[in-house]
Amino acid sequence: MITSQPHRLTSGGLIDRSLLLNFRFDGKTFAGFQGDTLASALIANGVKLVGRSFKYHRPRGILTAGSEEPNALVELRTGARREPNTKATTAELYDGLEAASQNRWPSLRHDLMAVNQLFSPMFVAGFYYKTFMWPAKFWEAVYEPAIRRAAGLGRAAGVADPDHYDKTWAHCDVLIAGSGPAGLAAALAAGRSGARVILCEDDFALGGRLLADGGTIDGVPAAEWISRTLAELASLPDVRIMTRTTLFGVYDGGTYGAIERVNDHLPSPPEHQVRQRLWRIVAKRSIVAAGAIERPIVFAGxxxxxxxxxxxxxxxxxxxxxxxxxxxxxxxxxxxxxxxxxxxxxxxxxxxxxxxxxxxxxxxxxxxxxxxxxxxxxxxxxxxxxxxxxxxxxxxxxxxxxxxxxxxxxxxxxxGWNPAVGLTSSHRGRPKWQDDISAFVPDGAPPDMVAAGAANGAFGLGACLRQGFAAGAAAAQSAGHSGSAGTPPVADDEAFSLTPLWHVAGKGKAFVDYQHDVTAADIELAQREGFESVEHLKRYTTLGMATDQGKTSNVAGLAIMAAISGKSIPETGTTIYRPPYVPVAIGAFAGHHRDENFHATRLTPSHHWAVEQGAVFVDTGLWKRAQWYPRAGEKDWLETVIREVKAVRSGVGFCDVSTLGKIDVHGPDAGTFLDRVYINTFSNLAVGKARYGLMLREDGMVYDDGTTSRLAEDHYFLTTTTAKAGPVMQHLEFCRQVLFPQFDVQLTSVSDQWAQFSIAGPKTRDLLREIVDPAEDLSNEGFPFMGAREVSLRGGIRARLFRISFSGEMAFEISVPARYGDALVRNLMLAGKQFGVTPYGTEALGVMRIEKGHVAGPELNGTTTAADLGLGKMMSTKKDFVGRVMAGREALVAPDRQVVVGIKPTDRARRLRSGAHVVPKGEIPGPANDQGYVTSVCFSPMLDQWIGLALVERGRERIGEIVHAHDPLRGEDYDVELCNPVFYDPDGGRQRG
Amino acid sequence: MRIVCPFCGERELGEFTCLGDAKPLRPAAGASEDEVFDYVYLRDNIAGEASEHWYHGGGCRAWLKITRNTLTHEISSVEPAAGVGARQVAK
Amino acid sequence: MAEFSWLSRSPLEHVLVVGAHGARDVAPGISLTEVRNFDLIQVMARRGKGAELANAAKVRFGMAAPDLPKAVSASDVTLIWSGPDQFLVLSKSGKHTIDILSQAFSQSASLSDQSHARALISVSGAKARAMLAKLSSLDLHPAAFPIYAAAATSIDHTSVNLWRGDDRPDGQAVFNLLVFASFAESLWHTMLDSAAEYGVDIGYSGELG
Missing domain, CATH: 3.50.50.60 (FAD/NAD(P)-binding domain)
Known part of the structure; x- marks a missing residue:
């Protein structure tokens, strides 16, 4: 064990000498104490060189003791947890910490890339723009790979982060950033007044500069005042103090972003705990007491x-x-x-x-x-x-x-000191120049935010306490809390006299932006080349664009620019401040939403039954849908799908269609309302009947389709496509509340109330008779095509039956309340065993709809009209409906529009692919003679060849014509014949039988 | 951004969907193609106070008419749509 | 002829495992309880019939339906505000079914059965608010969300109805959530992930208590 820390004082400091922590830096073992940062531990061990600079690979040490650090950036941890560009100045030391320096090869002390310094005339401001211009073809082959190798500081882990991140919300009256004298005084005043207070402190210890600078407050040493204050705050019911938490962003409406490093101070988070937590804090008022950042003076070396x-x-x-x-x-x-x-x-x-x-x-x-x-x-x-x-x-x-x-x-x-104006300026507020401290102070902050203490340009201890306390009391009051704030803490003010000094001219490199290696000479060059505006200066030199966001460099940079361009600093101005104030891990923004939790998943009531069957699922929006049900011995998905289709067309099968959007449309005006949203008429639909409906957008393009049934005089049951369930509900509510508020109609989504299955095939009725109560008449007369009504099932369950068909077969859709969905599917299997009932997935469903020429998502793609889809005749001329007028526009009714047509390859053995372009036979494919494209394809088990649907100019007039399919994406060219899109049972006898 | 729904109270942006300009009114049946064209396509690109349709789909499903400053995101008024809830509107 | 059984299966039946979940070194900070069977009817006033519906509700339930985001309870029913001029009727299976209520409100409202469309989960425990804060942007502070407060809101971009019931005998607040059935498993996983660090006690009850 290494215990010697040659540069450690034998007494004093806020470290716990009884807790010795071992750590490694660049493979060498050192020791530090609890309460150290990595930077303080390195200093205690006499380590001065901690990194190499970005461009010139100059040796760099530790510059600051906080989150403004531009130099001491390390790779922290190893393996999957390795995190580049971590500031040694804020990384808390823990036992076993491993860190490595960055941007050096082969070692920190002997970095061969330091040769860059010899070429430094080449690396001046704008060198990328100037150097890598020509020859143009060198960019991809030579320059970019070389730059990529040399660029960047640390190395990302390259594998998935094993830790969990969390996102949460918090609400308060008064939010305070910073726990220095101003922040603690603000929390005292607001908390005593009865306000709900949240105070965020970046550091793991509370007190801000008091921790290093001490002082006397209320007649006692600062440390004692801090512990008294914390005890009082802890006794208040609604004051929450959050350490290791940085307020990084200010968003609209009093919403703030904060990142809590919950377990960054441990080698890895304890079981069930998160590494970091992203807080979205909603606050009525906020007080920025984030202090100030000491600024360097720019001189050679x-x-x-x-x-x-x-x-x-x-x-x-x-x-x-x-x-x-x-x-x-x-x-x-x-x-x-x-x-x-x-x-x-x-x-x-x-x-x-x-x-x-x-x-x-x-x-x-x-x-x-x-x-x-x-x-x-x-x-x-x-x-x-x-x-x-x-x-x-x-x-x-x-x-x-x-x-x-x-x-x-x-x-x-x-x-001198620059108030931390990042948070107060993040709503495009521009800070204002204050001459007596030669610094920018907050201005233009959102109305519910104030700055206090050093962040507001008040550098004396007494002033910090006074401002913080007053801000806390005022914030509590304006948030509606009138309790007494009590007596403010008191301290003396130190003298602060300053004569501005930014840059000492001289020989040798004088750095303004340490992290991006921007020198005073670079700023002078930028000015000579005309990049004088601060926004240009920033982008041309990359001043302030590193991960430290120029906390130590921006003001000095623009002060130098002001001096050489003969303007004042306020005239020169500042760049825009944007969140985040400190780098925030992407993992924290993602939180729980990664991998299988990337988004919520929707499951149908029969999902677990389908899993038992070995179904293969496809993601359809948020849904998991059974795509096909493979059986032992089937060599690929196509064999499975062919079996499923043939089983349906020759016997009976069923498919889970619970994912369709389902909406109850109630009310005396329900029919008239539907007349407005569909192109066809629903007010004249008889009770007990279903009808296919098509709705347009107001611009005349097709929006969605589905079957809607009238279950009672004042009750329609509307279905939408799976994809559009949510959007159609929103659209219908818009129609109900905004466009047609005169109609007495009520809408409710019942998508999740019903488990719905399509049962299809010539033996459908045989199967249904097994499970439907024998008293129900399912004959063609008793339950004709497009009939829709409630029936009883054996065992007393009520269900709805709809005689509708997507497959072209004799078919019914049956729906039962969702909790019976699992039972229904098992009962269908049981009852259908004797008929060889076959569950089929969305793929077979798609094959059968293509065989029947039914349009679906690929044809309802937002660019097609009802007529394009062959459904123009549905469009009523006797009523108003959404999209009616625009659908009649010249271009939308032009005779040369691309319309749905069937296609078959001239070579029966050829596979079709959707996306292929259609061009006249004999023409060279190109935009000039592009006549459409293939939308949907499948292998048709009934025709024993690939077939497809396409949108083709004047397609319906060209049935029988051979055209050329051009597929540059897959490098395929072949001829196809345009044909009737209804490939199978064109007169529709099967579904009506 | 936070929006004060007149029914639910203050809620975060994620519960709402913005449809856009609420000024154009849908022309009555029988309107000319030009009138409908304007309704569908013509929009002012307002830098300042704009009237917009928003949907509280993640809450009470009310359509709202919101006056929002497009420069500051400040919301100065939130009104329910004419036909929200059971409100009676003359035919 | 085959004999069919019609087993009702709740949307959480597959995923809910009774017992402890997550951190074990602490007393469970969260209790999650699913209620498996209930009647849930959406009642929406017809145009201009708000007052009529209110009267009919008083007659039917002996109490006024909520016209603000609140829940009101009688011995056998809870009425939960779900939007302007609409509310949900939650009751033990068979008490206030769609058939019964349709008659009571035939003149004033449109009704939709949601009994199978939702899963009902109650969340309580010392860490209930901390866990719900990860899911919901609402302020659930006792002063902002008192007993019987209700909200139509979203979790994970999914609509939910959330309301506070009576406190537990030990004084802990109880938050009830109605979530869409198809989302229930996915939300359950999210809830478990959010609750794991506090220790979870998982259970269910067949009927509404």
Missing amino acids: NDTPGVMMASAMRSYIARYAATPAKRIALFTNNDDGWRTVEAALDAGLQIAAVVDARPDVSAAHRALAAKTGFAILNGFVSGVDGGKDGVRKISISLAGGARAEVEADGLAVSG
């Missing part, structure tokens, strides 16, 4: 490992008791940076020097320097001497023009 944000450096020292350096230099333009000096001195570290860009450093700081014995240099850091082993020496341009050098192994940098 600012990406050398060991150069770190000043606030991050004191976080590592104070919160994690880990020392990034022994002898620290500070480069600052503001008072806040000096706090790092104090933290370092408290920890017994050396201060090499403070380089302050301001000539007027405060007396207190001067006194500190004098007392401690370090120099304050008025000037700028202009270069860093160091490399993959860290910083060695710092070059300084002094204000007077002289140069100086300071030896140090760490450089803390503070360029």
Whole structure:
């Protein structure tokens, strides 16, 4: 076991030294403590080099201590759980953690790709656009494969994620982002007022900057105030504090997205638990107390490992008791940076020097320097001497023009603070510039959202508490809670004086965007080439487009652009902010909806019986439908389907048609209403009869078809196709409520109430007589073709019988209440045994409908009219109906429209394929002479050859003509004969018999 | 987005389907082809307040007329369709 | 001639396994109970007959039908609001069948039998709200969704009727769900997945309690 952590302080910090955790980085074993992040543990072990940069493969260290980190990105975990581009600065350490550096080969220390630095003139802004332009054919063969190999940072796992992710909803009055002083004060005020509060904190510990910076609140140390506050919040009934949860998006109507890393701090989630949970939070009011992000200063060598944000450096020292350096230099333009000096001195570290860009450093700081014995240099850091082993020496341009050098192994940098405006700006709100802090502050936030504390540009502790508390009280009140918020917490405000400084000109690469390797020179080049607008700058240089979304780089980038283009920063403006604020795993968005749960599945009442029969199922929308029922010894699906068809046509079979949409249409005006939605008339349908109906869209194209029966004077039972069940219900409700509200009609979906089977074949009546009560007359006279009525079954069950046929055979559809569907199918098998009853699937159903020339989905494809389908005569001329006028448009009644026609290959042995194009025989296929296409094909057991339906120009006038079928997709060309689409029993005698 | 259904209360977007512009009214039977053509196809592309038909299919199945700002998604009014529920409308 | 049996089979019969599911190291946070047999009739007022239907309902059930998203209960029946001018009548099998109700409401409403179209599942337990929050976008906080509150809403893009019944004797809230029969198995899997981390106790009852 490795226990030495050479860069760990012996006391202090918020780590639990009794819980030693072993972990591996690039194959080497280290130890850290509970309470560490991977970054703090690496620092405690003296690891400075953690990654290689994106373009130039420059050695990189840890820059920050939070989710804004652009450098310290690692592959976390191994195998199927391997996750690239994970920030070491937010990854919680656990025992057994494995991480690997990225973007290096063969190793982090000896990365051959660093040769890219020699070619760096080539990799300037826009190099893709400039370099890979010609020769054009090189793109696919050479450039793209090479770029793909070199591009990207980490490697995805490449196999399915074994963990579960969850999605859930939450509702509250007041949602708070951040648990720093402002966030906790807001939660106190809102919670005390009686509001339902949710507070989301990114970190695993609560307190925000207080965790590192401390301070005194209400006369007690910050840590004590935090624990008091948390105890009070826990005592309030409706306050929920969520750690490890990042609020990443703001959506319309007070809906927010948050990601909770439920078990990312463990090697793998415990059994039955999820890895991460996506929260959709609906809040009446929200308070963004997400703090601010310290910004770098751009100077040559600012990406050398060991150069770190000043606030991050004191976080590592104070919160994690880990020392990034022994002898620290500070480069600052503001008072806040000096706090790092104090933290370092408290920890017994050396201060090499403070380089302050301001000539007027405060007396207190001067006194500190004098007392401690370090120099304050008025000037700028202009270069860093160091490399993959860290910083060695710092070059300084002094204000007077002289140069100086300071030896140090760490450089803390503070360029000031940028309020985190990502959430307040995500509704296209543009932040506004505030001169006294030289930063953008929130503006244009949605009306139900406010920012408080550092996120609102208030950097003093006292101000954070005051703003947070006031925001919490106001939010609770406007959400309708008038309880007393009590007394606000109180603290002093620190001084914050800053002189803006963005960029120190000098030799060597000065990085603006560390993650995308965008330098100050790239921005200058972009400006010279005319990409001056911030949106152009962003896209041309890729500034801010990496996974860190430019949290440390955007403002500096546009400040540099402003300076070189002679504009002010507010004139230059910002780019649009979009969610997510931090990267969110796709798995979390999918949640439960993956693999077999990708969408809900619908099963018919006889599903499990069909499974017992060994049926093969097909997905039809959400439904599982039995496609065919293979028997032992059958060599393929075609053999099975041929058997099923022949069994029906010679004996009797049945097919589950429960998936059809079924709608009860009730009311005195039900018939008149149906006249409006169907092209044919239903008001004159006799009770006890069924009729085939066709409905159009208002543009005149066919929408759906189905059989509708009149069961009572004021009750019709309407069926739709399986696919259109939902849409037709919506359409009918639109007709009922919006288009024709005058009709007294009521609609109810009864799709799931009835199990329905089509029983077909010459022995259908024999089979039915076995299960239908003998008192029922099923004779041709007693139950004629298109009859529909309720009957009793043996055993007392009531059923509905419809004498309708899709197969062209003598057929009935029978429906029973769904809970009897399973019993019905078993009884049909039992009763039909003597007749050789055969269950058949959707494939045989399809074969028989093609043999009969019935149109279905492939013909009702949204581009066909009733006439195209050969059903033009159904269209009533005596009434209004949806689609009537538009169906009469010139182009929709043109004689050369593509209409449904049958096709047969001239070579009887040939297989047909749907999708083939129809062109006149002898013509070269092409768009100019395309005359239609094949819609449906099948092997017809009755004709013993492939047959099909096609939509062909003037098809019905061309029966007997040989045309050419051209199928470029499958590389097939063959001749087909246009024929009558009714291939089998064209006079329909079988179904009426 | 959240929509306050006049019958169900505030619900999330996923329960609703938008059909589009509610302004064009279906011409009476006997209208000319041009009138119907306009009804079917002519739509204003409104940047601002638009009147739209929405269906609460994931809830009470009421058709609603919603005034929504297409720029901000702000909803300023939600009205039930004329024939919602058992409402009587003159023939 | 063959003798036929007409076994009624609930949509969850195949998939429901009585007993414990999911986490076992905690006391079950969720109870899931299916009710297998019931009559369920959709009643929709005819145009202009809302008041007439209300009167007829009072006569038939001895209580007003809900005209807001609520459920109302008498000893042998629960009326559940399902939309404007419509409600569901849930009762023990045979009590308020479509035939009986059709006569009671023949002048004022259109009726549709839904007894076989739905599965009825009740969800209760200390973690019931946490589990339902994964399925439903509704706010089920006691203040927002009190006893007898009802909603016509969606789970997994599927329409459901959800209402709160009387609390359990131990004070835990009870949420009742009517889900479409064809979706029932699929939703059941989703519910089990959502509940697994809390520990589930699964059961069913033949008749409405």
